[in-house]
Structure formats: structure tokens, C-alpha cells
Amino acid sequence: MAAAKIARDAQMNKTIYLDNGSTTKVAPEVTKSMIPYFEEEYGNASTIHAKGVNAKQALENSRKIIAKSINALPEEIIFTSGGTESNNFALKGTAFENKEKRHIITTKIEHSSVLNTCKWLESQGFEVTYLSVDKDGFIDLNELKKSIKEKTILFSVIHANNEIGTIQNLEEIGKICKQKKIYFHIDACQSYTKVPIDVKKQNLDLVSLNAHKIHGPKGVGALYIKKATKISSWQHGGSHESHLRAGTENVSAIVGFAKAVQITNSSHIKKMTELRDKLISEVLKIPGTRLNGPQGDKRLCSNTDFSFNAIEGEAIVGFLDEAGIAASTGSACAEKNLDPSHVLKAIGLSHEQANGSLRLTLSRFTTEQEICYAIQTLPEIVKKLRQFSPFGRELKNVL
Ligand SMILES: Cc1ncc(COP(=O)(O)O)c(C=O)c1O
Incomplete structure (x- = not known):
């Protein structure tokens, strides 16, 4: 009954939004908190x-x-225009301020705002090491230790991966970075408020955050910069943000960002985790399907990512869209790029498996009925697409 009603709603243009890894709906409390800063203040x-x-x-x-939420001091938080700017600032700012060293370490599964910044730094004479990951997307701590050199400036890693939800072990990485005296930067745009971040316990020097993945407004974020970190300003102008980031602060968006942080609570995480696990176990019943990324508590509570043999992820997204479900094949920033995902390639998927990927990402607003509707709809779409596909017809014979 409930699924039938959801199906009707979907037909009446009430989208079932399962693309929260790309962006989220602004929470009503957030919108309300921002309005006075447009109209009066x-x-x-x-x-x-x-x-x-x-x-x-x-x-x-x-x-x-925001400082309190990650156990930092207020003066260690610099507001930015979002995750992309925070990542650029962290990497370029520390690289150029410590340029006598010239070596940076990151991983093969970073967001494009880190990878493309690293590529640009290479063009400026910096050396970058890209660490491999295992089949679930975890880095090898020994490989990290071995890759640190005398001239290494920092290690930058995505805390929770935006495509496959892998959560890296910050405590262990933090210990290594502290012992080897290199800066430790995390891109926490996907994990913030969903996975605990404690800059002191985890020995973090730089943390990139943004608001639009947590029901806040787009175009606002922050960079945590530990006191005494040697970092240069990347945007020049006035003396805003302790002379580190010039430009009139977007007060209404910043107020909304803080509100989004304040209204998160553990019950949202519990609910998302339960719905995620239900979705995973039901989707894996579809023959020729694999889950990309780990299972359990090392996976982000809001993330699922599957590969379906013999069909293209884009085609599934198209059919889901027609059925009223918004989904994606991977990172929003890579959506127009038809190359197979660098993250899926890094965890060892073939070209074909990577092309058959589908990411369904949840939020605190996702309901059980919506997940039931997705579970009901997806097998039909996969079946239909495999009927059209010559590979799918072959697959049917072996399943
Ligand atoms: C892990 C990660 N880092 C950085 C970003 C970029 O953030 P923004 O869209 O705020 O620039 C995103 C958003 O897609 C992301 O998922």
C-alpha cells in the first residue's frame, strides 16, 4: 500500500530524492535561520x-x-565558499608556504577538487604521491609510512569517500603524521556531522567542510586550520577571516551552515544506517550485482553504491528518473564525464563494472516507504535493461 502511494506521488512529480551525496535539501530550520540576515541584519x-x-x-x-563540533577553537575556523575552495586553500596554501619541501601525499580516490589541485601543484614543480587503496577503498598505513620523505609537507585524504562511502581510520593516520611531523588534511565534506571528527584526538591540522551536504545552503564551507600551521592566503584583498581569506563574509549562508550543524543528531544517523542496510541487502538480491565499498560501520551511513553486470549506470539513472527516483552514477562533479570512475578503478573494478555503477545516497529526510519503492522499482529496471543488452542476454543464461 505504502509503496503504491509513493509510486503515485512519484508520478505526481514528488521526487524520491536518493542523490544526497551530490547535495541535500535545505532543512526548514536552516532556511528560517537565514531569513533575518537577508531582510533585517x-x-x-x-x-x-x-x-x-x-x-x-x-x-x-x-x-x-562549527569550531565546537570538531573540538577546535573558533579562531581556527576560516569560512570559505565551500568544499572545493577549502581543499584548494589547504593544499595550495601549505604547499607554497612550505615550498622548500615540495612533496605531497594523497590517494587515488580523492574528490576532483583535491586531485586536480594536486595535478596543478605538479605543474608548479611539486611532487605528489598518490596512494593506492584496497578492494574496499582503505589506504595501507604501511604504504603511507613508507611514502613519507624528509621533504613531505602533508598527507591529504578524503575522510568518507563520496562514491563508495569508505571511512578512513583518522586516529591511526593522525598518529603517523604526528610522529613523522607532516601536516594532516582531511576532506570531510561527506563525513561531517555523520562521523565523529575531533581535531585533537585525531591529530588533524586541516579539515575541509561544507554546508550543502548537511541540509545547509550551497556556496559556503569552512577550513579548520590548526594554530601555528604554516599556510599562505590564497585569496587576496581585505583583512577578512584573520587576513587568510579576503572577501565580505556571506553571513546569511554562514548562519544557515551553523544551524545545519546544530540540528543534526544521532537519531538521524541511526535511521539512515538502518535504511542503508535494508537497501543494500535487498539490492544485492538482484543477480549480477555487487556492492562497491565496505559493509557495516566503516561505511558512511548515507551511502550505497552498486555495480550491475552488463548494463550502463547512466541508463539505470535515466529509467529511475522516469520512475520518480533521483539517483546518480557517482560523484556529481564527474557526472558529465563519461570516463569510468577513478574511485571504482582504484578499488579494482573492470571498465565494464565501473560503467555499470549506481549510487543511491540517503539523508535524514529519506523514509522507509521511499526505500521500499526503490527496492521494488530497481529490479524491474535492471531486468528491462538487460533484455536490451546483448551482454545482458548472455548473462541471463549463466545466472
Ligand atoms: C568529498 C567532497 N569534497 C569536496 C566537495 C566539493 O564541495 P563543494 O561542492 O562545496 O565545492 C564535494 C562535493 O561534491 C565532496 O563530496
Whole structure:
């Protein structure tokens, strides 16, 4: 009954949104918190009249909320335009400020905002080592230790992978980086508020965050920079953000970001984990299907990613869209790029398996009925597509 109603809603354009890894719906509490900073308290936080002072107060209060959420000091939080800028800032800022060293370590499964920044740094004379990962996307700590050289500046890793949900062990990596005296940067855009981040316990020097993956507005993020980190400013102009990031702060978006952080709670994580596991176990019943990334608590609570033999991920996304379900084949930033995902290749998938991938990502707003509808709809689509595919017809004979 419930699934039938969801199907009707889907036909009436109420999309079942399972693409929360790309972006999320702004929570109503967040929208509400932002409105006064458009309509009344629109002052520039750098001005000294009452409206400026009120904006500055809201800015500093938001900074405190975000700092507290990762056990940092408010002055260690710099607001940015989002995850891409935070990653660029962390990598380029530390590279150029420590340029006598010239070596950076990252992994093969980073978001494009890290990988392409690293490629650019290579063009500027820096040396970059890209660590491999195992079949579930975990780095090898020994490989990390071995790759650290005298001239290494930092290690940068994606905390929870945006495609396959793998959560790296920050405590263990942090110990190595501290012992070897290199900076430790994490891209926490997917993990923030879903996986604990404690900059002190985990020995973190730099943390990239953004708001739009956690029901906050787009175009706002933050970079945690541990006190005394040698980093150069990457955007020049006024003295905003402790002289590290020039430009009038987007106070309304920053207030919304802090609100999004404040309203997260552990019950959301519990619910997403249960629905994720239900989705995984049901989808794996479809013959010729594999789960990409780990199972259990080392997987991000909101992430699922599958490969279906003999069909293309884009075709599944198209048919799901027609059925009222928004999904993706992988990272939103790679969606227009038809090359197989670098993440899936790095975990050892063949070209064909990587092309047959589908990412379904949940949020606190995802309901059990919606997951049931997806579970009901997907096998039909896979079956239909395999009937069209010459490889699919062959597959039918062996399954
Ligand atoms: C892991 C990761 N890092 C960085 C980003 C980029 O963040 P933004 O869209 O805020 O620039 C994203 C968003 O797709 C992401 O998933």
C-alpha cells in the first residue's frame, strides 16, 4: 500500500530524492535561520555601526558552533565558499608556504577538487604521491609510512569517500603524521556531522567542510586550520577571516551552515544506517550485482553504491528518473564525464563494472516507504535493461 502511494506521488512529480551525496535539501530550520540576515541584519560584518555589529556577532557565533563540533577553537575556523575552495586553500596554501619541501601525499580516490589541485601543484614543480587503496577503498598505513620523505609537507585524504562511502581510520593516520611531523588534511565534506571528527584526538591540522551536504545552503564551507600551521592566503584583498581569506563574509549562508550543524543528531544517523542496510541487502538480491565499498560501520551511513553486470549506470539513472527516483552514477562533479570512475578503478573494478555503477545516497529526510519503492522499482529496471543488452542476454543464461 505504502509503496503504491509513493509510486503515485512519484508520478505526481514528488521526487524520491536518493542523490544526497551530490547535495541535500535545505532543512526548514536552516532556511528560517537565514531569513533575518537577508531582510533585517544585512550589515557587512566588517562595519562598525549596529547592523555591522549584529552581523559580526552572528558570524562569530556561527564560528563557535562549527569550531565546537570538531573540538577546535573558533579562531581556527576560516569560512570559505565551500568544499572545493577549502581543499584548494589547504593544499595550495601549505604547499607554497612550505615550498622548500615540495612533496605531497594523497590517494587515488580523492574528490576532483583535491586531485586536480594536486595535478596543478605538479605543474608548479611539486611532487605528489598518490596512494593506492584496497578492494574496499582503505589506504595501507604501511604504504603511507613508507611514502613519507624528509621533504613531505602533508598527507591529504578524503575522510568518507563520496562514491563508495569508505571511512578512513583518522586516529591511526593522525598518529603517523604526528610522529613523522607532516601536516594532516582531511576532506570531510561527506563525513561531517555523520562521523565523529575531533581535531585533537585525531591529530588533524586541516579539515575541509561544507554546508550543502548537511541540509545547509550551497556556496559556503569552512577550513579548520590548526594554530601555528604554516599556510599562505590564497585569496587576496581585505583583512577578512584573520587576513587568510579576503572577501565580505556571506553571513546569511554562514548562519544557515551553523544551524545545519546544530540540528543534526544521532537519531538521524541511526535511521539512515538502518535504511542503508535494508537497501543494500535487498539490492544485492538482484543477480549480477555487487556492492562497491565496505559493509557495516566503516561505511558512511548515507551511502550505497552498486555495480550491475552488463548494463550502463547512466541508463539505470535515466529509467529511475522516469520512475520518480533521483539517483546518480557517482560523484556529481564527474557526472558529465563519461570516463569510468577513478574511485571504482582504484578499488579494482573492470571498465565494464565501473560503467555499470549506481549510487543511491540517503539523508535524514529519506523514509522507509521511499526505500521500499526503490527496492521494488530497481529490479524491474535492471531486468528491462538487460533484455536490451546483448551482454545482458548472455548473462541471463549463466545466472
Ligand atoms: C568529498 C567532497 N569534497 C569536496 C566537495 C566539493 O564541495 P563543494 O561542492 O562545496 O565545492 C564535494 C562535493 O561534491 C565532496 O563530496
